[in-house]
Amino acid sequence: MTLTGYSRADGRKGIRNLVAVAYLVECAHHVARQIVNPTPEHAHLIGFPGCFPNAYAQKIMERLCTHPNVGAVLLVSLGCESFDRYQLERITAQSGRPVRTLVIQNDGGTRATIDAGRAWVAEQAAILQGAEQVPLALSDLTIGTVCGGSDGTSGITGNPAAGLAFDRLVAEGATCIFEETGELIGCEGIMASRAATPELAIELRASVEKAARYYATLGYGSFAAGNADGGLTTIEEKSLGAYMKSGQSQISGLIKPGDIPPRGGLYLMDVVPDGEVRFGFPNISDNAEIVEMMASGAHMTLFVTGRGSVVGSALAPVIKIAANPHMYDRLSEDMDINAGRILTGAASLTQIGDEIFDAVIATASGQPTKSEALGHTEFILTYKSFEPLGPACLPL
Amino acid sequence: MTVQTDPRLLLLSPDDNVFVLRGAIDAGEVIMVAGAEVHISRRLGLGHKIAARFIASGEKIIKYGAPIGSTFCDIAPGAHVHLHNLASDYTPTHSLTESHASHDAAMKGSAT
Known part of the structure; x- marks a missing residue:
């Protein structure tokens, strides 16, 4: 069998082509979930619940928004949380992925943000479904x-x-x-x-x-x-x-x-x-x-x-x-x-x-x-802190 | 020379002093463990362990050819090896066994 996947700008390849919808604090969780709900096969919910900044959570969210299985990213912010949504949006955009940030406090509250988010996800999902595939080893x-x-x-x-x-x-x-x-x-x-x-x-x-x-x-x-x-x-x-x-x-x-x-x-x-x-x-x-x-x-x-x-x-x-x-x-x-x-x-x-x-x-x-x-899309991310890897940890 | 052992008992490594159950053994069964008859008094589930020989208090239990903790009382050949006679050499094990037992007792009491 010849495998195919989705080509990404960083050279990696995806085996799925999903829209990631990410809430950046628990207070935006409901809105983000409602955005994903009508299209569970195209959009998956991820997020970080905390309102305090954390370098580990920031790094994990950046890696997930640029994960090879992800083709487009919608960020859902309440507006006043500490998570650096600017950096997350910038890194996602630099990876060549379409990205949009909705800020509930600026975008008309719960209902208006859900509507805007669903429209954007539907648009992106249609593009991702038609994406070309490349050989995958x-x-x-x-x-x-x-x-x-x-x-x-x-x-x-x-x-x-x-x-x-x-x-x-x-x-x-x-x-x-x-x-x-x-x-x-x-x-x-x-x-x-x-x-x-x-x-x-x-x-x-x-x-x-x-x-x-x-x-x-x-x-x-x-x-x-x-x-x-x-x-x-x-x-x-x-x-x-x-x-x-x-x-x-x-x-x-x-x-x-x-x-x-x-x-x-x-x-x-x-x-x-x-x-x-x-x-x-x-x-x-x-x-x-x-x-x-x-x-x-x-x-x-x-x-x-x-x-x-x-x-x-x-x-x-x-x-x-x-x-x-x-x-x-x-x-x-x-x-x-x-x-x-x-x-x-x-x-x-x-x-x-x-x-x-x-x-x-x-x-x-x-x-x-x-x-x-069966539609399982569990996700959990909490606080941690790490020091960088020592020099002997990776192969040369 | 082969010493007779119940086919439901699995020795994972030649150095092991416990057998792993590849099937449940019911209370009341008499099984062969390394050539000796052993009476099983409580049902033992799949994946549980029994002693392959006499194991003295303080000895290491060996499974996969490696130590998995130390015993804190003597264990007879064929006896169940679990939380009541084996403890970690690292961090203690948490189980709901006691809470479950007192729950069952309390629920029985409230039903009558």
Whole structure:
């Protein structure tokens, strides 16, 4: 199959061609949602709820408004929030995308802003639908992976199968991202041994040690009550299962949310903030992690779940991999892949890995995933603070 | 020489001291664990762990060939390994087990 995508001025290519509608403070959320509501297949809602400025949130929003799956951007501001809408509009315009800002306080309030926004989205969606496509190679793709609602099956079926798919994708030159250093606690030693350079090994280990300190201060690990019901006892156990998603490839680099990997390979995303503990838990739920990988360019996300998460995402499709065969039976309409067949003996790990690889290609070709077809467009972005990457983190 | 073990039990790595359940085991079942009969007193769900041998208090539990925490009491061969005998060496585990149990008790009480 020859894949095609949407060409962007920065050289990247999109697998979707969406209008992003972004609220810049919670006070503009309702208006932005009403703008998107009539055309959910063409326009997706993203946004930042806070009224205090935050460099991380600014960077993530800039990356998302210039994400390869985004063809046009509508910013919805209340008018008095601290978010720098001028910079966001400028950066989006410089990326070659049509962009418009509506300011509710200047544009006639709720109803008038909704009407203006809907008209602009309809106009842009019509243009985007007729856009020309260009050939797309697997090496043009960036794929993220998360696990959510993990149980004792995740680490023995879905996660290692996703790891096999990652190995094939990395071999094809794709960029693959795994993350949640707080869910790699206990794996720092084995992970560091896969680093491309000794200096990167030190950075990988340090990122997990930082996560362990951060979560220890908060008093909770990255471990939900449902994880224990599903047979997982400790964060180390959950970590080792989660770590399987990374496959066997060499680790090329360490990135932070919004950093775009310079070339193909496998990257660890350090999602735990730098400095003293501020703003609460690093990622308050799974979609925060998906959003961060999108900000680093992920076209789609492989999501392994044992308990049965049903989420999708705005902007970038989510491929749902069921690790638990019983959960699959209950939630099959939500699941793209049944990796639970490994436990029942109906499929091998390699077969499921190949199914995931094939699903990546089908999704890149435009076929909607289950969560996408069901209209899932979850999105969450909160406060964080990061220092820039160290010099040893990226490949030369 | 193979030591007989119930086919529902999975040893993920040769160094492991726990088996992972690839299917649920019901209360009252008698299963083979490393050649010995073990009576299962409580239903154990898919993905849970049982001890592959006697494990002393303070030992590490090994799964995937790597430590996943330390035990805080002795564990008999075939016994369920979970929050009641295993703790993280990093951060404590949060569960709703106690709240769930007291909720069920309270709801039962209010219904009568």
